[in-house]
Amino acid sequence: MTGVVQGVGFRPFVHRLATAAGLSGFVGNDGDGVFAELEGDPVAVDAVVARIVASPPPLAHIDAVTAHAVEPTGSAGFEIVASRASSGAATFVSPDLDVCEDCRRELFDPADRRFRYPFINCTNCGPRFTITLATPYDRPATTMARFTMCQRCQAEYDDPTDRRFHAQPNACPECGPRVWIESDGDQVGDRIADPVAAARALVAGGGIVAVKGVGGFHLACNARNDEAVSELRARKNRIEKPFAVMVADLATARSIVLLSDAESEVLASRRRPIVLAEARTDVSADIGLSPAVAPGMKRLGVMLPSSPLHHLLVEPGEVWVMTSGNISAEPIVKDNDEARRVLTHLADALLLHDRDIHVPCDDSVVRLLGAEELPVRRSRGYAPLPVRLGFDTPPTLAVGGELKATFCLAAGRDAFMSQHIGDMENLETLAAFTAAVDHMQTLFRIHPEVLVADLHPRYLSASWAERAADGRPVVRVQHHHAHIASVLAEHRHAGPVIGFSFDGTGYGTDGTIWGGEVLVGDLTGFERVGHLAAAALPGGDASVRRPYRMALSHLYRAGLPWSDAIPAVAATPAVERAALRHQLETGLNSVDTSSMGRLFDAVASLAGVRQVVSYEGQAAMELEAIVAPDEDGAYAFGIADGAVADGAAMTGSVIDPTPALRGVLADLAAGVGPGVIAARFHHGLARTVAELARRIRRETGLGTVVLSGGVFQNAILTEEVTGRLAADGMTVLRHRIVPPNDGGLALGQLALARHRTK
Numbered sequence: 001m002t003g004v005v006q007g008v009g010f011r012p013f014v015h016r017l018a019t020a021a022g023l024s025g026f027v028g029n030d031g032d033g034v035f036a037e038l039e040g041d042p043v044a045v046d047a048v049v050a051r052i053v054a055s056p057p058p059l060a061h062i063d064a065v066t067a068h069a070v071e072p073t074g075s076a077g078f079e080i081v082a083s084r085a086s087s088g089a090a091t092f093v094s095p096d097l098d099v100c101e102d103c104r105r106e107l108f109d110p111a112d113r114r115f116r117y118p119f120i121n122c123t124n125c126g127p128r129f130t131i132t133l134a135t136p137y138d139r140p141a142t143t144m145a146r147f148t149m150c151q152r153c154q155a156e157y158d159d160p161t162d163r164r165f166h167a168q169p170n171a172c173p174e175c176g177p178r179v180w181i182e183s184d185g186d187q188v189g190d191r192i193a194d195p196v197a198a199a200r201a202l203v204a205g206g207g208i209v210a211v212k213g214v215g216g217f218h219l220a221c222n223a224r225n226d227e228a229v230s231e232l233r234a235r236k237n238r239i240e241k242p243f244a245v246m247v248a249d250l251a252t253a254r255s256i257v258l259l260s261d262a263e264s265e266v267l268a269s270r271r272r273p274i275v276l277a278e279a280r281t282d283v284s285a286d287i288g289l290s291p292a293v294a295p296g297m298k299r300l301g302v303m304l305p306s307s308p309l310h311h312l313l314v315e316p317g318e319v320w321v322m323t324s325g326n327i328s329a330e331p332i333v334k335d336n337d338e339a340r341r342v343l344t345h346l347a348d349a350l351l352l353h354d355r356d357i358h359v360p361c362d363d364s365v366v367r368l369l370g371a372e373e374l375p376v377r378r379s380r381g382y383a384p385l386p387v388r389l390g391f392d393t394p395p396t397l398a399v400g401g402e403l404k405a406t407f408c409l410a411a412g413r414d415a416f417m418s419q420h421i422g423d424m425e426n427l428e429t430l431a432a433f434t435a436a437v438d439h440m441q442t443l444f445r446i447h448p449e450v451l452v453a454d455l456h457p458r459y460l461s462a463s464w465a466e467r468a469a470d471g472r473p474v475v476r477v478q479h480h481h482a483h484i485a486s487v488l489a490e491h492r493h494a495g496p497v498i499g500f501s502f503d504g505t506g507y508g509t510d511g512t513i514w515g516g517e518v519l520v521g522d523l524t525g526f527e528r529v530g531h532l533a534a535a536a537l538p539g540g541d542a543s544v545r546r547p548y549r550m551a552l553s554h555l556y557r558a559g560l561p562w563s564d565a566i567p568a569v570a571a572t573p574a575v576e577r578a579a580l581r582h583q584l585e586t587g588l589n590s591v592d593t594s595s596m597g598r599l600f601d602a603v604a605s606l607a608g609v610r611q612v613v614s615y616e617g618q619a620a621m622e623l624e625a626i627v628a629p630d631e632d633g634a635y636a637f638g639i640a641d642g643a644v645a646d647g648a649a650m651t652g653s654v655i656d657p658t659p660a661l662r663g664v665l666a667d668l669a670a671g672v673g674p675g676v677i678a679a680r681f682h683h684g685l686a687r688t689v690a691e692l693a694r695r696i697r698r699e700t701g702l703g704t705v706v707l708s709g710g711v712f713q714n715a716i717l718t719e720e721v722t723g724r725l726a727a728d729g730m731t732v733l734r735h736r737i738v739p740p741n742d743g744g745l746a747l748g749q750l751a752l753a754r755h756r757t758k
């Protein structure tokens with residue numbers, strides 16, 4: 001058996017099955033996986049193999065089972081044999097998972113010796129990836145090494161019939177890690193018998209507590225207390241970006257959000273991601289949450305407790321804000337000393353423990369499209385499960401993009417996507433990136449022969465790759481091609497396909513900023529067969545932060561007047577308006593962009609939804625949030641062929657938003673509300689995508705369409721495009737394993753490099 005089969009109770013599981021079936025033989029571990037020899041009645045042997053495949057231990061993740069017949073040896077009894085030395089092949093490490101049912105029962109059982117012990121775990125649950133320093137996964141190679149097991153824990157650890165047989169983080173109150181609370185550097189925990197109760201009291205009283213979790217610190221407060229939530233925003237300098245909340249159980253979750261069966265299932269899965277679910281009403285209203293939790297959002301990020309400590313902290317009926325403990329844009333804090341330095345002025349107290357986190361790992365975020373998971377951030381609970389490739393790759397490291405950075409380390413058929421690292425904009429994130437790369441290389445013993453980076457000349461990840469290469473080749477690949485390739489890699493599809501790659505920004509092969517791209521291609525190359533009409537991005541980042549500038553730029557490009565009655569124009573200070581016009585006329589300090597994300601910004605601004613953003617994607621998310629559900633009108637878009645701009649021939653179709661912008665202005669003048677405008681924009685764009693796909697199918701014969709890029713996190717757009725294309729008999733491939741945003745880019749980079757260097 002290969003896959004995640006070590007450190008997950010696989011050998012005792014096989015032992016139990018074989019013994020129960022009266023078989024003899026043995027089971028063991030080596031660097032390639034788990035091996036077993038079963039001897040006895042052939043029917044019973046087949047039944048045991050079938051059981052192994054059909055219902056493996058909860059944490060196991062079987063990639064492959066190979067079986068062949070061997071001569072009977074006449075052995076008696078069944079044993080677990082000592083581990084064989086590793087052959088050096090990649091071994092898998094399980095993600096960190098929440099407590100299992102058995103451990104949870106013990107956690108709340110007053111008669112159990114681990115009653116209310118925050119570090120209870122067993123072979124079927126608990127921390128893995130974040131505490132593992134190296135492989136093979138064994139206690140000395142984890143941050144549990146410094147805790148010596150007491151006699152009772154050791155006895156469990158040594159007993160093949162025990163649930164804690166070889167559970168490396170096994171611990172109890174007598175021998176394991178402990179929790180304490182600190183305030184102003186004073187370890188008051190030593191004087192407080194129950195630090196969890198002390199933290200609860202602080203939160204109940206409106207305080208903010210930094211809680212050390214599985215993959216790093218959270219800042220926690222009562223989500224029903226408006227003063228506390230606002231205070232947290234002020235201290236964190238996080239103006240509007242939504243906070244996630246933690247609740248104890250599904251019943252409490254259902255009191256604040258509407259949950260489909262699929263959403264409930266994912267929420268309650270032991271991966272414990274944040275699920276973006278629809279708030280029961282406007283977040284501020286009846287459900288009693290502070291309006292500062294998720295301003296402007298229709299969806300709320302909800303999660304259930306992800307460690308025993310969280311189970312003890314958050315009680316049924318309560319709603320806690322749980323946001324990453326970090327300074328804006330820096331990586332999540334994971335060490336006690338770092339927390340004392342960085343989080344002391346953000347929190348009233350620190351709830352610390354002495355089980356070290358070796359690598360930080362943020363919470364994962366998902367939303368559901370029907371029954372399908374759409375990853376928004378793939379991190380704790382998911383990383384480092386490999387993506388199984390449809391091709392063999394030499395040892396390769398793909399370093400991803402700039403925002404929402406992740407990397408991909410791969411060899412053979414396994415692509416290990418890293419946890420979420422953060423935005424590669426500062427030295428702290430760069431250091432975290434380097435540490436995470438080192439860690440994964442150690443764990444999986446992959447020594448990259450090739451590096452892959454984005455084409456962008458100023459991405460920190462790309463310059464990191466060039467520096468780290470040390471003579472090894474660095475393959476540079478185009479951003480939007482990599483997005484499409486990422487979906488292809490997930491689906492083990494070779495292409496060619498029709499690809500829609502819509503996002504905020506990516507460096508084009510012509511030196512302009514792309515982001516509304518229609519590509520036809522496969523893993524070996526692509527042709528840009530269409531794109532959104534390019535508009536100026538005057539002042540670069542200034543136009544990203546202030547969507548009204550993008551609105552005026554799009555009006556200018558379309559030849560539409562800047563009338564004072566338009567919210568975007570009214571929001572532009574007179575001085576800035578004049579400067580902007582000058583910039584647009586002269587092209588001064590301005591680049592062209594075909595970004596679809598910026599078009600969403602422009603429309604959000606025109607409709608009066610959002611003029612200035614405080615986090616990436618805010619305007620587009622708010623535009624999606626207000627879409628009027630019953631409106632099915634749609635704005636028209638032009639599709640022009642073979643346009644020529646600035647002397648540079650542009651191949652293929654240009655998506656011209658001018659008719660749509662005219663429609664927005666006419667609706668504004670007629671007093672149509674922003675919800676209807678938002679709806680008509682979404683429906684119009686979806687129909688345009690479908691129409692383009694039909695045209696390209698006619699020309700190329702291709703019937704498979706790939707959707708990728710951050711814009712396809714938009715569920716309304718993605719579901720409508722998918723529905724229309726499916727109705728036309730086309731196959732739609734979209735992300736299920738890695739995010740459509742730049743958090744999934746590295747997987748596509750890897751796939752492209754493999755096919756470039758063949």
Ligand SMILES: [Zn+2]
Binds near residue numbers: 104121122124
């Ligand atoms: Zn357990």
Ligand SMILES: [Zn+2]
Binds near residue numbers: 149150172173175176
């Ligand atoms: Zn113990």
